[in-house]
Amino acid sequence: MTILEVRDLQVWFDLPGGGEVHAVQRLNFALEAGQRLGLVGESGCGKSTAVLALMGLLPPTASVAGHVLLDGTDILAGGEETMRSHRWSDMAMVFQGTMSALNPVQTVGAQIIEPLRVHGLSAGPKARARGLELLDMVGLPGALAARYPHELSGGQRQRVCLAMALACRPRLLFADEPTTALDVMVQAQILQLLIDLTSQEGLALVLVTHDLAVVSQFCERIAIMYAGEIVENGPAEDLVDRPRHPYTRRLFAATLDLYGDESPQSIHGTPPRLDQPLSGCPFRPRCDRAFDPCQGERPALAVVGDRHVAACHRNRDTDSDAAAASSSGHRADDLRSAHPAQSSTPIVQPDANGHSCGSD
Ligand SMILES: Nc1ncnc2c1ncn2[C@@H]1O[C@H](COP(=O)(O)OP(=O)(O)OP(=O)(O)O)[C@@H](O)[C@H]1O
Ligand SMILES: [Mg+2]
Numbered sequence: 600m601t602i603l604e605v606r607d608l609q610v611w612f613d614l615p616g617g618g619e620v621h622a623v624q625r626l627n628f629a630l631e632a633g634q635r636l637g638l639v640g641e642s643g644c645g646k647s648t649a650v651l652a653l654m655g656l657l658p659p660t661a662s663v664a665g666h667v668l669l670d671g672t673d674i675l676a677g678g679e680e681t682m683r684s685h686r687w688s689d690m691a692m693v694f695q696g697t698m699s700a701l702n703p704v705q706t707v708g709a710q711i712i713e714p715l716r717v718h719g720l721s722a723g724p725k726a727r728a729r730g731l732e733l734l735d736m737v738g739l740p741g742a743l744a745a746r747y748p749h750e751l752s753g754g755q756r757q758r759v760c761l762a763m764a765l766a767c768r769p770r771l772l773f774a775d776e777p778t779t780a781l782d783v784m785v786q787a788q789i790l791q792l793l794i795d796l797t798s799q800e801g802l803a804l805v806l807v808t809h810d811l812a813v814v815s816q817f818c819e820r821i822a823i824m825y826a827g828e829i830v831e832n833g834p835a836e837d838l839v840d841r842p843r844h845p846y847t848r849r850l851f852a853a854t855l856d857l858y859g860d861e862s863p864q865s866i867h868g869t870p871p872r873l874d875q876p877l878s879g880c881p882f883r884p885r886c887d888r889a890f891d892p893c894q895g896e897r898p899a900l901a902v903v904g905d906r907h908v909a910a911c912h913r914n915r916d917t918d919s920d921a922a923a924a925s926s927s928g929h930r931a932d933d934l935r936s937a938h939p940a941q942s943s944t945p946i947v948q949p950d951a952n953g954h955s956c957g958s959d
Contacts, residue, residue: 601630602631602771603629603771604630604671605626605627606627606665606668607666608627608652609621610827612658613660614874620874623645625665625828626829628822632803634804635817635819636805636806636819637814637818637821638824640850644824644870645873646775648661655675655682655683656686663675669771687718687766688718689771690769691763691772692764692772693764693774693777695807697760697780701759703747705747706744706745707756708730708734711730711766713766715766727744730766738789739755739759739762752780753780754782757780757781761792771804772793774793779809779810793806793817821839825881826877828881830900830910830911831844831908834906838907843911843914845886845913846885847909849864853866867885868884878894879894880894880897880898880911881897892912
């Protein structure tokens with residue numbers, strides 16, 4: 600069952616001195632109940648902006664266009680009132696940068712149960728009991744409920760934010776770098792909690808992270824973002840073994856190889872500025888496989904494999920692309936062995952826009 604469908608999402612920010620940043624450009628993907636999607640890409644490619652837009656939490660300087668369908672209803676078209684009625688109850692978010700996400704003058708216990716109060720789901724002793732249950736779920740002692748955010752470590756604050764996001768038992772969770780401040784043992788515990796919630800309770804999850812080992816192991820699908828757009832989206836195993844966009848290959852090649860003897864190869868150059876119009880393929884200046892067509896139209900997502908789409912003109916040139924793909928998935932086994940989690944949830948079939956087109 601499709602919970603979320605994002606069609607042609609676009610976000611622009613007005614800049615104070617004039618001009619605008621086109622932070623998210625024609626973003627397309629779909630998410631099923633119980634599915635875990637990893638959203639990956641270099642800093643500034645629009646990951647946080649995209650999930651904040653889906654939650655309706657961007658500042659007033661942002662303009663948003665496109666369609667965000669929650670259970671088939673376009674909540675973006677419904678405006679702030681519709682968004683608010685679903686926010687925290689049906690869809691929730693763990694923000695990147697936990698200090699700014701928490702109120703410094705309110706105890707963490709009060710903040711965790713705030714969504715329950717706002718949505719009229721519970722109050723008083725019942726809400727406080729739920730608050731303690733949530734702290735326990737994220738591996739924190741109940742005594743922390745009486746503390747203020749500055750009295751907690753970064754990792755503890757990150758777990759408080761996760762507890763807060765889970766308070767109303769949402770069906771959809773956007774987690775923006777939820778484990779970056781956690782040591783590996785706590786990270787494994789939190790990832791296991793998220794696996795349990797997705798596989799047992801049908802929570803649909805979008806995990807934003809820079810950690811390719813985590814997404815390779817933990818997510819059923821991976822979507823790679825570049826310059827505001829998803830440029831590849833496929834089943835995790837297939838995408839790691841046979842990346843079909845040159846940027847994805849370079850991203851994996853740039854990853855530290857803990858067990859092998861290959862040193863990481865950084866991607867030369869920088870991503871394009873999003874405050875200027877883009878022409879052709881935005882990855883072209885950094886791509887070792889660029890050819891003439893890349894200067895023309897920006898490539899659209901096209902089917903490159905089973906439930907796998909990528910936006911690269913080279914994919915029309917199937918033979919040479921297959922050779923490049925098979926020679927670049929060399930870190931796949933290392934990445935998968937780096938984390939213990941493994942998926943069991945069925946994966947759906949996306950069409951050329953990354954939408955689901957076959958599901959249970
Ligand atoms: N409030 C804002 N006003 C203007 N530009 C913004 C604003 N927020 C983000 N941007 C710009 O939008 C683009 C995307 O930013 P975003 O924070 O979504 O990137 P990201 O992929 O989450 O990066 P990171 O991995 O560093 O968190 C960047 O160019 C950023 O400078
Ligand atoms: Mg971000």
